[in-house]
Amino acid sequence: MNKQKSFDKLKANEGALYLVPTPIGNLQDMTYRAIDMLHKASIIASEDTRNTQKLLNHFEIKTPQISFHDHNFRERIPELIGRMLEGEMIAQVSDAGMPSISDPGHELVVACIEADISVVALPGATAxxxxxxxxxxxxxxxxxxxxxxxxxxxxxxxxxxxxxxxxxxxxxxxxxxxxxxxxxxxxxxxxxxxxxxxxxxxxxxxxxxxxxxxxxxxxxxxxxxxxxxxxxxxxxSESQLLEEEQSTWEGLNVLEHIEEVMQLSQVSSKEAIKKVAKLRGLKKQEVYSEYHQD
Known part of the structure; x- marks a missing residue:
């Protein structure tokens, strides 16, 4: 178990990783907090430094960048972890939207958690x-x-x-x-x-x-x-789903149907009995009795 009190360590001037969302198209969607964080960060880990530089220029942010993408993250992570352990605040951005969603970042987050480094996500645009x-x-x-x-x-x-x-x-x-x-x-x-x-x-x-x-x-x-x-x-739709499921069990008896639901859905006999009763339009007690041969 890992418990993170996000801002306690920051008061002690310990390093942290900030996941900073960027606009997905319209620059006006950049938040005040995101701009402030990019100003304060020691360095910005960017998926594409050339693309991010346009954003930084627009908001007059002078923080230096370091590339962090799918082809170099394994080499970059130890370096970034080391810098955060020395007290640096690192901001990570993708080309557009939230980091880690169809973009690099997940591995860095995991490495920070393992190193007991705070990971702070800023809310923002996601397509x-x-x-x-x-x-x-x-x-x-x-x-x-x-x-x-x-x-x-x-x-x-x-x-x-x-x-x-x-x-x-x-x-x-x-x-x-x-x-x-x-x-x-x-x-x-x-x-x-x-x-x-x-x-x-x-x-x-x-x-x-x-x-x-x-x-x-x-x-x-x-x-x-x-x-x-x-x-x-x-x-x-539930009606279409019931029709599709019916075509798969029409040739089965109740016991065979329950066993199939248990196997395919990886559920208990109790859950399978409820589902079979609903699909067949039977009372749950009837299906239960037949399954347990009461």
Whole structure:
């Protein structure tokens, strides 16, 4: 167990890691606290120093940078940990949005925790949640997936794992692959599954395409789009889920059905009995008695 009182160590002038969000498009989304932290930091660990320098120039921040990305993080982490142990405050930023979400940072966070160094996250912009709340799809529960595999076979495999989720699922995608991705989604999730494609978030040409997977896939066949994309796919309806599950157990008796649910869902017999009763439209006591042969 690790207990962190984030600001106690700071009073003792001990070092810390600050995870600082940057705008996902509109520079006005930079917070006062984020700007202040980048001013105060000893050094800024940046995914792309050239990209971050534009941000620093805009806000007249003179703090030096050090590169920290997917290709050098293993070499950088010991150096950064050493500096924080000596009392330095280090700010880490990605090219856009929150560090560690589809960007470098997780390994550095883990290393700081192991070294008993405070990790402080500043709140700020993140593309997935920004798109979600304006999508029109349910936002009370959601799954964030990020980038799907590039190979078609691997992508189809991952989508198959996600197709029965009841909540909205959030994906990131390149504009060069988004057309193929939507076709694959329509194949796995079904043409009529509700979805939203959002691009150029917070920028002048921000755009939402709302419709079914097939409608958006058809649009993309006829139109080229630019800008990083966020895809949101609505969850499967409970009626559709029940129909799909029914097709898998229609040839099973009650006992076989319970055993299958226990194996596939990795649940106890008690939970499996409740699910089987619901699926078959039976009373739970009837299913319980048959399972236990009372």
């Amino acid at each position: 997935g949640v920004t798109a979600l709340v304006a999508s029109g799809l349910p936002a009370d529960q959601f799954t964030f997936y990020g980038f799907l595999p590039r190979k078609k076979s691997e992508q189809l495999t991952e989508l198959t794992k996600l197709k029965d989720k009841l909540e909205t699922t959030i994906f990131y995608e390149s504009p060069y692959r988004v057309k193929t991705t939507f076709m694959n989604m329509a194949t796995v999730f079904g043409d009529e599954r509700p979805a939203v494609l959002c691009r150029e978030l917070t920028k002048l040409h921000e755009e939402y395409l709302r419709g079914t997977l097939l409608e958006i896939a058809t649009y993309l066949e006829e139109n080229d789009i630019k800008g990083e994309c966020c895809i949101l796919v609505g969850g499967i």
